[in-house]
Every structure is written in C-alpha cells, then in structure tokens.
Amino acid sequence: MTALHFTEEQRDCLQELVNVAMGQASDKLARYLATMVHLQVPAIKLVDTQQLPQHFAQRYQQQSVSLISMGFFGDQGLRGEAIMLYQLANVDVLARLLEYSDDDSSEAEMLTDISSVLTTTFLNGLAEQLDNSFSYAAPRILSSRDQHFADKLAATAQQWQLALQVDIRYQLTDYSFHCDMILLIPGEAVLRLRQMLDQILASF
Amino acid sequence: MALNVLICDDSLLARNQLKKSLPADFDATIVTASNGLEALTVLQTQDIGLVFLDLTMPELDGVGVLEAIKAQALDCLVIVVSADIQPQMQQRVMELGALAFIQKPASADKLAAVLHKYGLI
Amino acid sequence: MQLDWLLQPLLSQLNSGVLVLDAELRLVFINQFIARRADVQPEDVQGKSLFDVFTDVPQAWLQRKLQGVLALQVPAFSSWEQRQYIFKLPHLRPLSSDSQYMAQNCSMLPLTAPDGVSRYICLLIEDATDAYVYQQQLQQSVARLQLANRTDGLTGVLNRSYWQQQLSYEIQRAERYQHPLSLLMFDLDKFKQLNDRYGHLGGDAVLVALCARVTTLLRDTDLLGRYGGEEFGVILPETDLTGAMQVAQRICTAVAGQPMHYEQQTIRASVSLGVAAFTAGQSTDALIQQADEALYTAKRQGRNQAVAWRAVNNEYLKKVK
Numbered sequence: 001m002t003a004l005h006f007t008e009e010q011r012d013c014l015q016e017l018v019n020v021a022m023g024q025a026s027d028k029l030a031r032y033l034a035t036m037v038h039l040q041v042p043a044i045k046l047v048d049t050q051q052l053p054q055h056f057a058q059r060y061q062q063q064s065v066s067l068i069s070m071g072f073f074g075d076q077g078l079r080g081e082a083i084m085l086y087q088l089a090n091v092d093v094l095a096r097l098l099e100y101s102d103d104d105s106s107e108a109e110m111l112t113d114i115s116s117v118l119t120t121t122f123l124n125g126l127a128e129q130l131d132n133s134f135s136y137a138a139p140r141i142l143s144s145r146d147q148h149f150a151d152k153l154a155a156t157a158q159q160w161q162l163a164l165q166v167d168i169r170y171q172l173t174d175y176s177f178h179c180d181m182i183l184l185i186p187g188e189a190v191l192r193l194r195q196m197l198d199q200i201l202a203s204f
Numbered sequence: 205m206a207l208n209v210l211i212c213d214d215s216l217l218a219r220n221q222l223k224k225s226l227p228a229d230f231d232a233t234i235v236t237a238s239n240g241l242e243a244l245t246v247l248q249t250q251d252i253g254l255v256f257l258d259l260t261m262p263e264l265d266g267v268g269v270l271e272a273i274k275a276q277a278l279d280c281l282v283i284v285v286s287a288d289i290q291p292q293m294q295q296r297v298m299e300l301g302a303l304a305f306i307q308k309p310a311s312a313d314k315l316a317a318v319l320h321k322y323g324l325i
Numbered sequence: 326m327q328l329d330w331l332l333q334p335l336l337s338q339l340n341s342g343v344l345v346l347d348a349e350l351r352l353v354f355i356n357q358f359i360a361r362r363a364d365v366q367p368e369d370v371q372g373k374s375l376f377d378v379f380t381d382v383p384q385a386w387l388q389r390k391l392q393g394v395l396a397l398q399v400p401a402f403s404s405w406e407q408r409q410y411i412f413k414l415p416h417l418r419p420l421s422s423d424s425q426y427m428a429q430n431c432s433m434l435p436l437t438a439p440d441g442v443s444r445y446i447c448l449l450i451e452d453a454t455d456a457y458v459y460q461q462q463l464q465q466s467v468a469r470l471q472l473a474n475r476t477d478g479l480t481g482v483l484n485r486s487y488w489q490q491q492l493s494y495e496i497q498r499a500e501r502y503q504h505p506l507s508l509l510m511f512d513l514d515k516f517k518q519l520n521d522r523y524g525h526l527g528g529d530a531v532l533v534a535l536c537a538r539v540t541t542l543l544r545d546t547d548l549l550g551r552y553g554g555e556e557f558g559v560i561l562p563e564t565d566l567t568g569a570m571q572v573a574q575r576i577c578t579a580v581a582g583q584p585m586h587y588e589q590q591t592i593r594a595s596v597s598l599g600v601a602a603f604t605a606g607q608s609t610d611a612l613i614q615q616a617d618e619a620l621y622t623a624k625r626q627g628r629n630q631a632v633a634w635r636a637v638n639n640e641y642l643k644k645v646k
Contacts, residue, residue, distance in 0.1 A: 009216065016215035019260060020308050023287025028397045036292045039260050099389070109407040113390075120399035129309070138402040138432060204220040 006046055010197045018044050018166060021125030028121050033097045038171035045165040049157040049184065056085060057150035067152055068115040071137035072123055077192045078132055084115045086179040093175040112139040130196050160184035206233045208251055212243040213258035222256055222285060225312040230325045240264025244272055252280050259286040270300035283318060285310045342450030348395055350375050353445060362414040381413050394433050394446050403431040405453040416454040428457035477551040479529055480536040488550025488558060493609050495560050506603040507569030509559040510616040514595045514628040516555040523587060530587040531594055535580065542575050566602035566633055573598040573631035581629055595629035
C-alpha cells in the first residue's frame with residue numbers, strides 16, 4: 001500500500017483544497033437555506049478501505065444509519081464514489097430547513113436530495129481547484145434505518161483502494177447538523193490525484 | 205522601510221500560496237503562524253503592521269483572533285483570507301475591524317488590488 | 326473536425342428525453358423523444374412555461390427541485406423507485422405494465438450559456454418501465470410466497486405458526502396499551518364419525534365450509550387460524566369476555582342451524598367452543614391453555630355449546646386429574 005501513501009505536504013495541500021471546497025459549499029447552502037453555517041475545520045483522513053467498516057461501526061454503535069452513494073467522474077481518470085453517512089435525526093434537521101413536508105416526499109427522496117446537494121456542492125468546489133469538473137451518477141440508497149450498515153459499507157468499500165474520509169460538521173444557527181462523507185477512490189485515481197497535488201505544490 | 209507582516213493559516217500550502225502571490229514590489233518581512241493562539245503570541249511580542257488572517261483554524265479561529273486584537277487594542281491591520289465566504293461571515297469580520305476580505309485561494313491579482321486600495325504599496 | 330451537424334440527429338434519435346428550461350422555467354428545447362410521446366410540436370411549446378405545457382406534472386415538488394438546481398448550481402435527481410414518473414408519457418410496453426405511464430429516472434442538470442451569465446436547466450428523462458415491470462413482478466411473487474407461507478393449504482385460514490405469532494403480537498399490544506383481548510378456540514364435534522361416514526374428502530369439505538361460514542361472522546381485525554386437525558382459534562382484539570362469548574354463541578348457532586352440503590349429501594355438524602379473556606402478564610401459552618380448558622368443558626357438558634373459562638373450571642379440572 002506504499003504506492004498509495006501521501007506525504008505530509010500532499011496531505012496538507014489536499015486538506016486546504018477540501019477547506020476551500022467546503023467554504024464554497026457552505027456559502028451555497030447558507031444562501032439556499034437562508035441561514036448561517038458555522039464552518040469547522042474538516043478533519044480529513046486517508047485510510048485503508050479495509051478499516052472503514054469497523055471505524056464507522058464503532059462510531060455509530062447501536063444507532064440506525066443511512067448510507068447513500070453517489071458516483072462521480074472527472075477528466076484524467078479522476079473518479080470515485082462518495083458515501084454519505086447520517087443518522088436520521090440529523091436528516092430531519094435539514095429536511096425542516098429545506099421545507100420538506102411529509103406528504104409530498106418520501107424519506108428516501110429526502111435522503112437522496114440532501115445527499116446530492118451536500119456531495120455535489122462540495123465536489124464541484126474540489127474539482128474546480130484541480131482544474132477538473134465532475135459529472136455525477138444519480139444517488140443510490142445503500143441502506144436506510146439499518147443497523148447492519150457496516151456490512152453494506154464493507155461490501156462497497158472493498159471495490160476501492162483508498163478512502164478519503166471527510167468529517168463534515170455544519171453548525172447552523174439554530175440547528176446542529178453532522179454527517180460523514182467518505183470519498184472512495186480507485187488506485188489509479190489516487191496516483192492521478194497525487195500528481196495533481198504535486199503540481200499545485202510545485203507552483204508555490 | 206519593510207513592513208512586518210504575519211501570515212496566519214493552519215495550512216502550509218495556504219501560507220506558501222499567499223507568500224508567493226504577494227506583489228514583487230511589496231516590501232515586507234514575513235513571519236508565519238499556524239493557528240490563532242500562535243498568531244496572538246506573535247502579535248503580543250513583535251511589532252506587526254499587517255496580518256493576513258485565515259478564519260477556519262484549530263485552537264483559536266480567525267474570529268477569535270480579531271476579537272482578541274480588538275479587546276487588547278493591538279495596533280495592526282488585518283486582511284482576512286478565507287474560504288468561509290458567507291455574506292454574514294464577511295460582514296462579521298468587517299464589524300470586528302478587518303480591513304478587507306479576500307476569498308481563498310488568494311490570487312496575486314486580488315492581493316495586489318487590496319494592497320493598492322489601502323496604500324500599502 | 327466540425328461536429329455541429331451531429332447534434333441535431335443525435336438529439337432527435339436519442340432514446341432518452343431531453344428538455345431544456347431557462348431560469349424562468351420556460352421551455353427552450355425539447356427533443357423528439359419528448360415531443361412525440363407528449364404529442365406536441367417543439368416549435369409550438371418553445372418559450373412557454375413548463376407548467377403550462379405539461380399541466381399534470383407535480384408542480385410544487387418539481388419547482389422546488391428546479392429552484393434548488395438554479396440556486397446551488399448542482400444537479401438534482403429523481404428515481405422511478407421514489408416517484409414513478411414526473412411527466413405523464415406513454416410507454417411502449419402497453420401489455421406488460423400495470424401502469425399506463427412510462428416509469429422515469431430524471432436528472433436535472435445546471436447549464437450555463439457561453440456568455441457565462443444565462444442559466445439553464447437540462448432535464449434528462451430515461452425510460453425505466455422495464456425495471457418497473459420487473460420489480461412489480463418480483464413483488465407479486467414475493468407477496469404470493471408470503472401468503473402461501475402463512476395460510477393453511479386446505480381451508481385458506483391462517484396456519485398454526487403464523488396464527489400463533491399473530492397472537493403473541495396481539496398480546497404484546499394488549500399488554501402495552503391495556504386494551505381488552507380475547508381468544509376463542511373451537512373444535513368440530515365428532516369429526517372422526519364424519520370422516521368415517523363421508524370419507525376424508527367429505528370431512529375436508531366440512532372443514533372448508535366451516536371456515537367459510539365462521540369467516541363471515543368475524544370482523545376484519547379478528548384472526549381465524551387452524552390450530553390442529555379439526556381445532557381452530559380466533560383472536561379477538563379489542564374484545565372483552567362478554568363480547569367474545571357473543572361471537573362464540575353466534576358461531577355455535579350458525580354452524581348447527583344450517584346443514585352443509587357435500588356431493589348432494591346433507592351433513593349436519595356442530596362445534597364446541599371455549600373462550601378466555603387475556604389478563605395482564607399472561608403468556609401466549611397460558612391464554613391458549615385457558616381457552617382449551619373451556620373448550621374441554623364445553624365438550625364434557627354435551628358439545629354444541631360455548632363455555633367461558635372460569636377459575637372454578639380450572640379447580641375442577643385439577644381435581645379430576
């Protein structure tokens with residue numbers, strides 16, 4: 001797995017790109033929701049996909065977690081799968097802000113809507129800084145209200161080599177919302193991403 | 205005479221990016237800090253004329269630094285350089301006494317324009 | 326190489342729907358896929374509001390989605406699994422789908438014109454009717470299997486394991502909400518003699534007719550199940566002992582009052598019934614036991630009657646044992 005290792009400079013660079021992307025995403029969200037979003041430093045971690053299921057099983061012990069997946073494709077072989085994990089209580093917070101009423105949308109639709117907003121606002125910001133652009137596959141619900149989400153995560157994660165774990169916390173003025181986003185990236189895209197980071201680092 | 209400038213950002217890339225993007229004719233001596241607390245220590249011990257301040261940082265964030273500068277009546281100009289571009293946030297830092305707000309990533313053009321505007325070059 | 330000439334034939338032959346809207350949600354373009362299925366001329370609808378042309382789309386819902394696309398400049402999606410269709414368009418499989426409209430996946434994509442200012446939305450509509458039809462078939466098969474799994478093959482009433490499982494649920498519910506719940510067990514009198522006289526097929530026919538008759542006397546929420554060979558149970562939610570005894574009497578009278586028919590023969594049958602009301606803290610087995618004891622008393626007292634369980638029955642039984 002040494003080939004997929006990131007240097008401290010590369011990690012710092014990626015962290016800053018994530019930071020800027022989060023800022024852009026939050027700005028859009030804040031305007032859309034007509035509320036203020038308090039940004040926190042997003043904790044990013046590059047992890048072996050094998051460790052992911054255990055990590056999240058521990059974090060969400062005994063809680064039902066929804067798992068939504070969204071594929072993204074960019075130029076130059078940059079592609080992957082973004083996974084959002086949240087507790088339903090957290091989704092309800094956003095649903096209220098987005099003015100979902102119970103009768104005209106199912107929970108499934110609400111989950112996929114919110115996931116595509118959070119994922120694509122963030123990924124568009126990241127792509128822009130990499131001089132790239134992403135197209136997206138429609139979001140899929142891997143599991144909802146499921147205590148065995150870790151198994152489903154394991155089945156999804158094993159197809160990929162590297163996971164970029166982004167801990168997203170949006171503190172809204174009146175609500176606190178927290179979810180996890182995991183970017184699963186295939187090996188060749190990791191190499192490509194490192195080249196892009198090196199180019200950015202070389203220019204400064 | 206060179207201006208003492210503090211660049212405060214938790215990201216090494218962001219600090220380097222800013223340093224490299226400063227106009228060539230900007231005569232400055234640069235020190236750096238990687239979080240709000242470090243920045244305050246520098247401000248309290250050195251004579252700093254201008255701070256480029258990030259907002260989203262561990263330990264103490266940029267808003268906390270601005271509040272401390274105001275509370276302690278430290279004599280320096282602050283230009284906020286941040287990814288948190290929400291209008292409410294921009295308004296808040298201006299109210300706390302920031303001179304200007306620059307959206308990250310800070311390009312050479314944007315920096316030069318702001319420095320010119322306030323007569324710093 | 327100039328490829329502009331490709332665009333028109335490609336868009337018109339594409340097997341997906343393409344609609345382009347401006348920021349005021351007016352139609353800028355629709356391709357042939359949409360025009361033909363919606364039976365409109367592209368030049369007639371150009372510049373008109375989406376909602377004026379397609380009057381039966383879910384307007385409030387779609388408007389919110391499209392405003393989100395414009396405001397956030399991010400795509401939105403709709404899947405047939407959550408919303409079967411957005412546009413009421415015909416599909417090409419009229420016989421195999423139970424829906425007359427095309428099931429649709431829709432992507433709503435933000436577009437910016439080369440001027441860098443004008444915003445548009447592109448709606449891509451994919452026909453998902455095949456997937457919809459397969460899923461319907463699968464669901465029907467699963468439903469059939471589930472039904473087969475919980476009913477008695479001969480009489481069509483609930484089988485023992487499913488009936489007992491339902492009894493546990495009803496007991497939990499009665500316990501939690503402190504609602505009344507009663508249990509009725511009944512048995513066809515002298516079934517062995519019926520079998521000897523009319524043969525096993527005759528006996529079976531009586532059981533089938535018995536269940537059909539009892540079913541007409543029950544509410545939708547009552548649960549009739551086959552407990553053993555000729556023994557049946559009825560779960561009576563929201564019913565106290567008095568109410569349950571009334572039901573038992575009705576069943577008793579209805580069975581004995583009208584003979585049954587099997588191959589031009591008239592069969593007279595009767596049932597004995599035992600009734601017990603659930604008391605807090607009681608287990609499923611204990612409740613069945615009580616109703617069974619009352620049923621035993623009804624048999625002992627001469628059959629063709631209903632008996633409510635009483636503590637004294639219990640004492641009496643203990644003595645004879």
